[in-house]
Ligand code: ADP
């Protein structure tokens with residue numbers, strides 16, 4: 001059972017506090033994705049778990065044992081980096097054998113482990129090639145092979161797909177997740193890409209400025225973001241946000257109108273409230289049931305869908321995603337409708353979600 005527990009974890013570089021105080025529990029076999037904007041401390045946190053970076057304060061436990069002072073090798077983990085870090089003068093087989101030779105594994109063990117990893121990753125035809133004779137995707141696979149041969153209890157990935165083109169990224173995403181489903185090793189995966197987080201994770205941890213904003217299952221975070229940061233970080237195009245003022249059972253959006261809130265807002269809700277609605281949850285209204293009137297400002301057809309940017313009377317814009325064949329003309333006046341169940345409300349001042 002290899003669960004990973006972080007309690008009261010802090011990181012400082014000199015007087016600069018990168019991670020002020022972080023608690024996180026990762027279950028045995030769980031695939032956890034740390035996601036957040038560049039510079040929020042994801043790599044720092046991962047490198048502390050790996051043993052490549054000193055932990056300023058707090059406890060790091062792997063499988064129940066405090067490992068703060070253990071070397072990377074003693075922690076029984078393997079890390080896959082963005083730049084793969086393959087040895088250029090060694091062929092694929094030697095790259096995979098290297099870490100096993102370091103721990104003085106015997107030849108039979110090395111052959112067996114390479115055979116296993118090679119079969120899982122489809123590397124057999126490539127074993128005698130040098131890294132420069134491989135494509136980006138193949139190099140990435142070798143980097144994973146090097147991690148697998150050591151049978152680690154925990155896999156760490158730091159933006160492993162960032163150097164690949166879009167199509168290969170989608171393919172490798174599925175491969176890494178498929179690999180996890182077969183090996184079932186505890187995995188911590190770092191990315192700034194919310195699509196990777198949504199599609200790969202059992203549990204997403206959204207980070208900002210060294211803090212955890214929210215953790216949970218992808219669809220739970222998507223449906224019920226804890227605050228405005230998570231609401232806009234997950235989902236593309238991002239959630240529309242319309243600040244307004246609370247009235248009796250409604251929200252006053254000024255020139256853009258009044259939205260009935262029914263019983264959705266708690267009685268203790270603040271006066272300044274921001275309405276959140278995802279672009280996929282707005283529709284062009286058919287006769288008379290419109291909540292907003294709007295003017296079409298931009299039409300983008302991706303092939304699968306139509307993305308409209310619409311101007312509201314106040315001048316604020318909202319994004320609407322509709323079907324591929326959606327009829328719309330630039331400059332056209334339209335009405336927008338929504339299902340009230342899809343609306344989310346936030347305290348404008350604190351950004352926190354208001355529970356219904
Ligand atoms: P992320 O991986 O989320 O992009 P990092 O963990 O790499 O973010 O960096 C988090 C913050 O820590 C950044 O502000 C970065 O400048 C700072 N940082 C990273 N490494 C060092 C270091 N060795 N010395 C000082 N500051 C650092």
Ligand code: MG
Pocket residue numbers: 042043044
């Ligand atoms: Mg990083």
